[in-house]
Amino acid sequence: MIILGAGFGGLECAKKLDGKDVDVLILDRNNFHTFTPLLYQVASSLLNPSDICFPVRKAFRGSPNVRFRQAEVVGFDFPGKRVLLRNGDTERYDHLVVAAGTRTHHFGNETIEKRSLGLKNISEALELRNHVLRCLEEAGDRPVADQTPWMTFVIVGGGPTGIEYAGALAELMALVVKPEYPMIREGARIVLVEGRDELLPAFHPSLGAYARQRLEQLGVEVRTGQLVDSLVGDEVRFKSGEVIESKTLVWSAGVRPEDVAEDGPTRERSHRMEVDAYCRIPDAPGAFAIGDIAGFVGEDGAELPMVSPPAMQQGRYVADFILQQSSVTGRDADPDHPPFRYWDKGMMATIGRGHAVAQAGSLRFTGIIGWFAWLIVHIYYLIGFRNRLLVLGGWSWNYIFYDRPVRIIAGAKQLPALPGSD
Amino acid sequence: MIILGAGFGGLECAKKLDGKDVDVLILDRNNFHTFTPLLYQVASSLLNPSDICFPVRKAFRGSPNVRFRQAEVVGFDFPGKRVLLRNGDTERYDHLVVAAGTRTHHFGNETIEKRSLGLKNISEALELRNHVLRCLEEAGDRPVADQTPWMTFVIVGGGPTGIEYAGALAELMALVVKPEYPMIREGARIVLVEGRDELLPAFHPSLGAYARQRLEQLGVEVRTGQLVDSLVGDEVRFKSGEVIESKTLVWSAGVRPEDVAEDGPTRERSHRMEVDAYCRIPDAPGAFAIGDIAGFVGEDGAELPMVSPPAMQQGRYVADFILQQSSVTGRDADPDHPPFRYWDKGMMATIGRGHAVAQAGSLRFTGIIGWFAWLIVHIYYLIGFRNRLLVLGGWSWNYIFYDRPVRIIAGAKQLPALPGSD
Numbered sequence: 001m002i003i004l005g006a007g008f009g010g011l012e013c014a015k016k017l018d019g020k021d022v023d024v025l026i027l028d029r030n031n032f033h034t035f036t037p038l039l040y041q042v043a044s045s046l047l048n049p050s051d052i053c054f055p056v057r058k059a060f061r062g063s064p065n066v067r068f069r070q071a072e073v074v075g076f077d078f079p080g081k082r083v084l085l086r087n088g089d090t091e092r093y094d095h096l097v098v099a100a101g102t103r104t105h106h107f108g109n110e111t112i113e114k115r116s117l118g119l120k121n122i123s124e125a126l127e128l129r130n131h132v133l134r135c136l137e138e139a140g141d142r143p144v145a146d147q148t149p150w151m152t153f154v155i156v157g158g159g160p161t162g163i164e165y166a167g168a169l170a171e172l173m174a175l176v177v178k179p180e181y182p183m184i185r186e187g188a189r190i191v192l193v194e195g196r197d198e199l200l201p202a203f204h205p206s207l208g209a210y211a212r213q214r215l216e217q218l219g220v221e222v223r224t225g226q227l228v229d230s231l232v233g234d235e236v237r238f239k240s241g242e243v244i245e246s247k248t249l250v251w252s253a254g255v256r257p258e259d260v261a262e263d264g265p266t267r268e269r270s271h272r273m274e275v276d277a278y279c280r281i282p283d284a285p286g287a288f289a290i291g292d293i294a295g296f297v298g299e300d301g302a303e304l305p306m307v308s309p310p311a312m313q314q315g316r317y318v319a320d321f322i323l324q325q326s327s328v329t330g331r332d333a334d335p336d337h338p339p340f341r342y343w344d345k346g347m348m349a350t351i352g353r354g355h356a357v358a359q360a361g362s363l364r365f366t367g368i369i370g371w372f373a374w375l376i377v378h379i380y381y382l383i384g385f386r387n388r389l390l391v392l393g394g395w396s397w398n399y400i401f402y403d404r405p406v407r408i409i410a411g412a413k414q415l416p417a418l419p420g421s422d
Numbered sequence: 423m424i425i426l427g428a429g430f431g432g433l434e435c436a437k438k439l440d441g442k443d444v445d446v447l448i449l450d451r452n453n454f455h456t457f458t459p460l461l462y463q464v465a466s467s468l469l470n471p472s473d474i475c476f477p478v479r480k481a482f483r484g485s486p487n488v489r490f491r492q493a494e495v496v497g498f499d500f501p502g503k504r505v506l507l508r509n510g511d512t513e514r515y516d517h518l519v520v521a522a523g524t525r526t527h528h529f530g531n532e533t534i535e536k537r538s539l540g541l542k543n544i545s546e547a548l549e550l551r552n553h554v555l556r557c558l559e560e561a562g563d564r565p566v567a568d569q570t571p572w573m574t575f576v577i578v579g580g581g582p583t584g585i586e587y588a589g590a591l592a593e594l595m596a597l598v599v600k601p602e603y604p605m606i607r608e609g610a611r612i613v614l615v616e617g618r619d620e621l622l623p624a625f626h627p628s629l630g631a632y633a634r635q636r637l638e639q640l641g642v643e644v645r646t647g648q649l650v651d652s653l654v655g656d657e658v659r660f661k662s663g664e665v666i667e668s669k670t671l672v673w674s675a676g677v678r679p680e681d682v683a684e685d686g687p688t689r690e691r692s693h694r695m696e697v698d699a700y701c702r703i704p705d706a707p708g709a710f711a712i713g714d715i716a717g718f719v720g721e722d723g724a725e726l727p728m729v730s731p732p733a734m735q736q737g738r739y740v741a742d743f744i745l746q747q748s749s750v751t752g753r754d755a756d757p758d759h760p761p762f763r764y765w766d767k768g769m770m771a772t773i774g775r776g777h778a779v780a781q782a783g784s785l786r787f788t789g790i791i792g793w794f795a796w797l798i799v800h801i802y803y804l805i806g807f808r809n810r811l812l813v814l815g816g817w818s819w820n821y822i823f824y825d826r827p828v829r830i831i832a833g834a835k836q837l838p839a840l841p842g843s844d
Contacts, residue, residue: 069559386825409454410471412833412834
């Protein structure tokens with residue numbers, strides 16, 4: 001069987017099948033799993049990429065039945081039970097678990113697509129880190145009157161990614177600008193834009209209000225009910241006509257399924273793949289879709305949220321489902337097998353040092369208690385003892401010394417094509 | 423005054439001037455100092471870039487008289503006492519310390535320049551790491567007969583960089599290939615090529631012989647007295663006519679001064695800047711050159727070696743020299759000021775886990791004693807408590823768990839030009 005994607009869903013599915021009587025091949029375009037909830041900490045100079053990434057081969061080192069292949073999947077041949085790879089190869093499957101996740105969605109806005117920075121993967125996080133540090137250098141090189149666009153950072157999207165990054169960026173600026181860039185007169189201006197009327201729309205309104213208050217204490221300008229229209233030159237233009245001069249637009253306002261989703265039937269608004277109550281893709285024998293790419297409809301009639309817990313639960317569910325079938329025959333589900341049910345354990349988001357919001361059922365936490373809950377959950381779900389140690393160490397260091405240690409503007413050329421690799 | 427370059431020499435000079443009655447401006451194209459002796463450990467998946475880099479601004483945080491500007495210097499106007507920057511700006515100086523170091527030298531060999539990988543800076547180290555990890559993935563994707571060029575790694579240069587990287591690469595392959603790439607039948611073939619007849623030509627011959635023996639124990643094919651002629655397609659061609667099929671040529675066989683050296687008089691063979699016994703550049707009032715870029719002639723009539731100790735000693739020497747002059751007048755040296763004398767504290771190089779060679783005067787160490795000496799010296803010279811902690815932690819982790827944790831193929835686009843930044 002094939003698992004497409006080594007994110008939360010795919011990895012959990014593979015772990016459950018590790019050591020069982022199934023041949024598992026994991027495909028991913030990267031050779032590592034990314035702990036995406038902490039990407040914003042890489043982007044804000046707190047953590048190293050490798051602290052939140054884990055090589056897939058290492059995760060299944062010594063496994064007798066789980067293999068990995070680094071490859072980009074461009075489509076499926078569902079009737080022929082084949083996965084099509086970018087380099088022209090195909091891989092056959094009896095069972096397929098599509099767990100390819102999402103990519104940034106710019107809603108067709110070309111100016112934003114071309115110039116905005118994202119926070120969806122490690123490359124984007126590094127690029128954002130380098131860009132922000134470079135803005136500081138560029139601002140410092142200029143007369144005070146010309147510093148403004150370099151020191152203005154517009155973040156679009158009031159969900160967890162947007163507010164967590166806004167908080168972390170505000171803290172970075174507070175820690176760094178004054179002591180290290182004395183020639184920059186005004187501190188950074190950070191503007192967080194959300195189209196709806198409150199932050200964290202998926203959370204209880206009281207938590208969105210708390211996040212807003214907390215961000216404003218950190219100096220972030222929070223603008224709800226506003227939409228960014230375009231990015232032209234250094235001008236971030238709002239639908240209202242207002243213009244903010246800025247060199248930086250961080251876009252965390254939308255995601256859509258990876259393009260391979262379109263090889264199957266998709267749901268209308270979200271473009272997520274249609275799946276039945278067993279996470280099966282209709283008319284695709286042996287094929288499942290899980291996690292963000294799958295438009296699984298929950299008990300309330302709405303699609304499950306695009307967060308890691310449904311992906312992980314579905315990964316385990318589908319693994320069980322496949323094991324219960326007479327291993328590799330690919331025949332239809334055991335009629336007694338129960339459909340997938342999502343157990344909502346809650347959601348959380350952090351807003352700077354010592355503050356977070358968390359909700360679980362009717363319970364809601366804020367402040368330091370929410371922050372500790374956030375901290376424990378994130379350390380728990382990180383893969384690998386070393387990564388846990390390093391992330392916890394990094395957080396402690398940051399907490400004690402008010403430091404942002406990874407402030408280097410450095411990158412490597414992005415994966416040049418090797419001669420003969422295609 | 424201006425210090426060009428935040429390497430070992432420039433940084434040491436600035437530290438000595440920190441808090442003194444001199445205005446210091448450090449210029450560097452990167453915003454960080456790189457601890458270059460450990461670049462090979464970044465390239466071999468052991469350390470993170472930020473473990474061996476330190477932001478220059480952070481090093482002089484709170485300093486009343488040391489400033490930093492991230493800028494690329496393209497030349498000097500020695501009579502006008504100005505430094506010319508890539509973006510057209512100039513910076514005036516009363517004193518100038520040129521500590522710009524070296525870059526890789528391919529001796530005009532275009533095929534090698536274009537396709538070989540280097541180990542001179544963080545970007546190159548990351549690129550090499552990504553390339554090698556990708557070769558493993560590509561090899562694993564192919565039938566056994568086609569794996570050879572992907573699994574053959576040619577390293578040119580038998581100096582410390584070449585042998586340290588060869589040893590670290592051999593260890594990486596030994597730790598990773600068998601357990602994680604079962605489809606790769608043959609292990610890696612690592613070929614270390616040196617034009618002279620022995621490794622580590624700058625060391626005592628017994629240490630070069632020890633390094634050779636140790637590398638061969640690690641499975642490295644050591645070829646001395648051989649020269650690589652070109653790299654065409656997948657063929658590394660030797661001057662002897664022999665051909666090795668390989669996707670990877672690591673070039674550590676030559677360096678030459680950064681191009682700005684040519685704005686002053688240079689020495690014939692090495693192209694290093696001419697300097698007098700006080701590290702002064704002839705006919706350039708107030709200007710000094712130190713470290714690898716300076717062709718300082720030692721007591722034995724030879725130029726000082728291109729390693730960090732002379733650079734650091736010259737950095738401190740020039741700082742003192744400048745302080746002794748009536749601060750900012752730029753007039754000639756105090757006739758009683760003694761010329762610079764290099765105190766040779768020795769050299770060392772490590773060859774894999776638990777083995778190193780070191781020499782200091784007539785003392786020579788090998789094996790575990792040399793390795794501990796190497797370890798202590800390198801931790802001591804790393805900048806910043808956190809970096810020391812992380813590097814020592816990383817080494818301990820590697821030593822105990824036989825792990826190479828940073829095995830991710832990841833990069834960010836290399837510093838795209840920001841709109842309006844030039």
